[in-house]
Amino acid sequence: MSKVVVTGRVPEAALEKLRTEHDVDAWTGPGSISREELLRRVAGADAVVSLLTERIDAELLDAAGPQLKVVANVAVGYDNIDVPACTQRGIIAANTPGVLTEATADIAFGLILMATRRLGEGERLIRSGQAWKWGMFFLLGSSLQGKTLGIVGMGGIGQATARRAKAFGMEIVYQSRSEIDPAIAAELGARRVELDELLAVSDVVSLHCPYGPTTHHLIGAEQLTAMKDTAYLVNTARGPIIDEAALATALRERQIAGAGLDVFENEPTVHPGLLELENVALVPHLGSATVETRTAMAMLAADNTLAVLNGNRPPAPIN
Template sequence: MSRVVVTGRIPEAAVEKLRAEHEVDAWQGPESIGREELLRRVAGAHAVVSLLTERIDFELLDAAGPQLKVVANVAVGYDNIDVAACTERGIVATNTPGVLTDATADIALGLILMATRRLGEGERLVRSGRPWTWGMFFLLGSSLRGKTLGIVGMGGIGQATARRARAFGMEIIYQSRSEIDPGIAAELGARRVDLDELLSVSDIVSVHCPYGPATHHLIGAEQLAIMKDSAYLINTARGPIVDEAALASALGDGQIAGAGLDVYENEPRVHPGLLELENVALVPHLGSATVETRTAMAMLAADNTLAVLSDQRPPAPIN
């Protein structure tokens, strides 16, 4: 039996699947595991099942030892993993793509509605107990039909978001490293443009690209200045893709109309400038937060782990 370390709480079905074949050390604390405790626990592990809150770097790989065979991330994004370091040591790194596509697209659409229809403002007003009266100009928002949605990163989640937006009567443009399948482009009526054009013509910009050095602060002060003053920015990808300070400034100055964020540069901390604003909807990284999706993610991570430990190709390898 190999030793598997699970760095955080995951659905029990996945833990039991691992435990049926291997020795499992699963962190059960109510909060994220501390760094020192994590380094201590991974010593001698053959597999690490990691959450996106844990940094998998040279230090951790050294602490684990040369017998480590696989790091299975319970997330589609893997900016918390030094993939090059894993590859250099012959360690397989895996993630959980596909299973969280619909849940994250739902959150993106939800944030679009929250921002454009000012739902967060309305909910806060009612809860505050302050008096209010219906009126023709009370909390006016913006409709979606006929508006243009610009999608930055047209992978599976971007495409799923586009399908939902089409149901609301929106037009779709996208920026991506490569063209999407012509059949999908035809289905969505989607046209590929460069980033500057997307920012300048979109009524709503939704970010779905992976995070890495090339996309750090991809949306900053210069890009926000290109957007319409009636436009909205939505981010359900990774926080550091958007420069939060620049976004807070743009929202405060009326440079853009509003925003909806599920992810942040320094989670769980949110830029204080954003917290003071009414025209931004803020939710705490809920993109994949359904029972069904989180269970599917954990089970896929278990499948990845078991495959590598059996010297088989995992379902979702990164490297």
């Protein structure tokens, strides 16, 4: 039996699936595994099932040893994995695309509604115990019908978010490395534009691009200045795509109207400037946080692991 190390808590169904064929060493602590403990546990592992909170780099791959065959990330993003280091060592890296598309799109659109309709502000007001009274100008937000949603990164999650926006009567523009399927573009009425144009014309900008060197601080002071002062920014992709300090300044100075964030630049730390502001909705990385989705992610990671250990191609390889 091969040794499979699971770096964090995952649904039991996935562990049971792995245990039917292999020896599983799964971290079950209340918090994240320490780096020292992780390096100790991976020694001699044939497979590592990783969470996005763990850094899978050359040090860890070497600590595991030359018998390591696969790193299966329980996430669609894989910026926590040094993929070239895996490839250099002949290790297959895999992820979990597809299964979290709808759940993440739900959160993205939920944040759009929270930001544009000031739902977070309203709930905080009620919970604070302050007196309030309905009025014609009380907590006025912005409607979505007839407005333009700009999607940065038109993959599966971006397309699913666009479908929700279309149902709300929004126009869609997108920026992506390549054109989407013409049939999907026609269905959504989506038009491909460059980022500069997208920022200038969008009433809501929603980020769905992968994170890497080319998208680090893709949205900074210059891009925020290019947006409408009535526009909103939403991020359910990866935190460092936005320069949080620049965003805090833009929100405080009302360069844009508001924002909704599910991910953060130095997660779980949030820039203190954002915490002080009312015009930003903040949620703790809940994009895939449904029972059904997290179970599906873990099961796909198990399938990726078992396939490689059995000498087969995994369902979702990265390299």
